[in-house]
Amino acid sequence: MKIVIVGGGAAGLLAALAIKEKHPRDIVTVVDKNPKLGKKLRATGNGKANILNLGNLKGRYQHEMVAQNLFRDITRENILKFFHTHHIATLNDGDYVYPYSESANAFTDTLVKEGKALGVIYQSETKAIDYKNNVLITDQGKISFDRLIIASGLASHPQLGADANFVLNLANHGYHIVSLRPGLTPIKTIEKTKSVSGIRRKVHVTLLDHNQVYLDEDGELLFKNDGLSGIVIYHVSSQVTRFALKAPEVVVDFLPHEHFAGSLTDYFSPALASYLKPYKDPKHVIFHVKDIANYHDSVATIGGISLKDIDQNFKSKIESNVYIIGEALDQDGLCGGFNLMWAFATALKVSAII
Numbered sequence: 001m002k003i004v005i006v007g008g009g010a011a012g013l014l015a016a017l018a019i020k021e022k023h024p025r026d027i028v029t030v031v032d033k034n035p036k037l038g039k040k041l042r043a044t045g046n047g048k049a050n051i052l053n054l055g056n057l058k059g060r061y062q063h064e065m066v067a068q069n070l071f072r073d074i075t076r077e078n079i080l081k082f083f084h085t086h087h088i089a090t091l092n093d094g095d096y097v098y099p100y101s102e103s104a105n106a107f108t109d110t111l112v113k114e115g116k117a118l119g120v121i122y123q124s125e126t127k128a129i130d131y132k133n134n135v136l137i138t139d140q141g142k143i144s145f146d147r148l149i150i151a152s153g154l155a156s157h158p159q160l161g162a163d164a165n166f167v168l169n170l171a172n173h174g175y176h177i178v179s180l181r182p183g184l185t186p187i188k189t190i191e192k193t194k195s196v197s198g199i200r201r202k203v204h205v206t207l208l209d210h211n212q213v214y215l216d217e218d219g220e221l222l223f224k225n226d227g228l229s230g231i232v233i234y235h236v237s238s239q240v241t242r243f244a245l246k247a248p249e250v251v252v253d254f255l256p257h258e259h260f261a262g263s264l265t266d267y268f269s270p271a272l273a274s275y276l277k278p279y280k281d282p283k284h285v286i287f288h289v290k291d292i293a294n295y296h297d298s299v300a301t302i303g304g305i306s307l308k309d310i311d312q313n314f315k316s317k318i319e320s321n322v323y324i325i326g327e328a329l330d331q332d333g334l335c336g337g338f339n340l341m342w343a344f345a346t347a348l349k350v351s352a353i354i
């Protein structure tokens with residue numbers, strides 16, 4: 001059987017390895033438009049690749065039930081065992097899991113090396129354009145297939161090769177594409193922040209819209225020239241987008257574990273103390289979201305191929321020999337390894353049933 005995978009990123013590389021291992025006689029080909037496979041994967045987790053999260057899944061995914069069902073079936077232990085049997089030892093930092101090498105590059109290289117050893121064919125610098133009658137049409141020619149796996153990701157970080165065009169074109173095949181928006185991004189605020197740009201603080205953040213709470217979380221905040229960043233703010237941006245909040249307010253407690261008594265300079269650097277002076281209480285500073293950043297600064301894209309178009313095995317309901325995995329689907333997680341974990345679990349799920 002000929003299996004062609006569009007996209008040599010997190011999901012595609014893992015699927016290729018797992019399928020070839022299970023079906024050594026099948027011809028498994030991965031096509032990727034970039035010269036280097038796993039270009040984005042190599043940049044994940046600040047170069048360390050936060051590949052998995054062992055924590056509670058509650059509130060971590062856009063479509064939580066689908067994620068719960070998937071991880072009941074393909075457990076975190078299953079994913080880790082797969083890595084361990086492929087010479088990738090792992091390291092836990094609380095709930096966050098990294099390759100022991102703490103190198104996203106070495107991690108990606110090992111996935112490819114293991115696949116090559118089994119005979120996976122990797123065709124880089126090959127852009128898939130469309131497919132018809134069991135033939136994938138690329139800018140380098142045609143490749144016939146019996147099964148097609150779509151693992152081409154979406155739009156976040158185009159500078160790392162992300163490209164949503166293959167997915168968007170699937171509308172012509174009858175798929176429903178939930179509108180794409182940048183998720184996990186910095187936010188631009190109405191309040192000016194330039195004077196404190198570069199300052200980081202551990203804070204507590206509450207995201208409100210019309211008195212309803214959409215996020216209530218501790219985390220690190222980073223002031224930028226035109227707004228706020230940091231993981232907790234990435235989560236704010238995704239909630240603002242997911243719920244299409246009209247008048248979001250980000251309430252920041254700059255002293256999450258203290259009562260405020262004394263003067264601001266007792267707690268903060270002179271620059272931050274001076275910035276916070278106009279606010280009455282450093283435990284309740286409100287920022288108003290003007291905008292969220294674009295795909296260039298986005299970690300995960302919200303939207304994608306509707307989950308209604310696939311069955312529980314990630315097999316297309318529209319075309320009998322097509323499977324869709326990873327970020328290409330309308331699913332996105334919060335920071336902490338949830339997005340790579342989704343990519344890997346969907347890949348293992350398809351490899352188990354193909």
Ligand SMILES: Cc1cc2nc3c(=O)[nH]c(=O)nc-3n(C[C@H](O)[C@H](O)[C@H](O)COP(=O)(O)OP(=O)(O)OC[C@H]3O[C@@H](n4cnc5c(N)ncnc54)[C@H](O)[C@@H]3O)c2cc1C
Pocket residue numbers: 006007008009010011012031032033034037038039040041043044045046049050051052126127128129151152153154156157160161162163164165166298299300325326327328336337338339340341343
């Ligand atoms: C800077 C950054 C850091 C991140 N860090 C983390 C982290 O530490 N932990 C975490 O869980 N998540 C992280 N993420 C998110 C994570 O990288 C993605 O969710 C994950 O890579 C999605 O995997 P995927 O295989 O579905 O898509 P991708 O990894 O994006 O792979 C898709 C592949 O398809 C290829 N492709 C696209 N179109 C075509 C085409 N037409 N023809 C051929 N090839 C094509 C692309 O070149 C790409 O290689 C990070 C994202 C970014 C941008």
